[in-house]
Amino acid sequence: MGITCLVRWKNATGMRDFTYIAEHVTKTLHGRNGGPWSLTMKMYREAGAVQRQGKDGKVMYQVALGQQPGQLYCMIDGGVVIEAEKEMESILSRLKNIWQLRQSITIEGTSFDIDDFTLRVANILVGSTYKGLLLEIDYHPCFVPHNANDLFREFVESILPPSAQLSCDYDYSYEKVGLSNQEFTSAHTGYQYMMLFKKDGLL
Template sequence: MTGTTWVLQWKDAQGTASLGLLQERLLRGLRASLKGRWSLDTRLFRSPHNYLELQNIKNRGTASDKSMYLVVRGQGAARRQFIVMASNRVVVEAEPEMESILLRLKNLWTPRQSARIEGYSYEGDDWVIHIGNMMVGTSYKGLVIEINYLPCSNPDQTYGLMRELLMMILPADAQIDVNSGVDYRRAGLDPHCMTDRHTAYQYVHLFTQSSLL
């Protein structure tokens, strides 16, 4: 999917009730059409410290972060997978079998926490909005909103428009984590032309800055 994407969290959402509220405002207020179900899964993998890292801990009290996130977007034929390294310097699209491969390589990458977002997709004239309730393990962590504005891929030119769209569907007192401060350059991504890799990176940024994963 092309265009500009903004991923944020409604922290004090109330599960099914909040999901229903947004659906009503999208379908009636913005005259959106329901596209179908939508989901996103993220797994955190960690690699054991090797000998050099143990020496690093002993000598300097620190170690490099051997963490990796697997972001799986969509369902069925539309399912796509992305790998984001914890160093935030690599974001790549992975082959469909990557998840099963990682789960078999437990001596190299150990699965730790996981997050799952389940909800629905809605479509307007020039935008698509995904909304879904988020579970981290067995804990409910609010509602995630992904806004995609299709005509333009430069986030600098679309932030104001998407913010207005967000204000139309959210309650005025909603506690929002706007997922700010995403540095695409750190991951080698063009900050002025978004792709699906940028979206995967936004999800990992949201999870890490909020200490969700």
């Protein structure tokens, strides 16, 4: 699997910039189209007594990655990231008195294979509002978090124009949420999504 880096191109302009990246990757960097990919982000809010007291209650983020079918990654209020089976969604739907679904976003895009990298690109739509371009970058030869930060920066600079306004983080505190600082997993990617969407107010 390797390690992953997420970037949001905040001031991208929709399909024009999506096409710009696709053409640059395939024509200049000789990348190959790897086909479609998708992910779903959901936000649940705690229901019941806490809310009735005038408080918002706890928030749970949930990520389903297209490249990991059958798995979900969840985090409540910045706590430990847990991995669960897909069936958890149907369980939550029956626990509406505990958790209420407040927002759900499905993002669909295209993946590209470029030497040791896989680049996944998609437009972000929250409802009907455009929120920029999402880039998910996998670097396959490395398995240790934080060991390829400079390489990710160089890669991002090679595919995006200098005018691009970016939202990204290269140094996550994985141990705070129960994840390893020695071996990267899909749960690390899920955590990056939760933090990006939370920080940028996308959910």
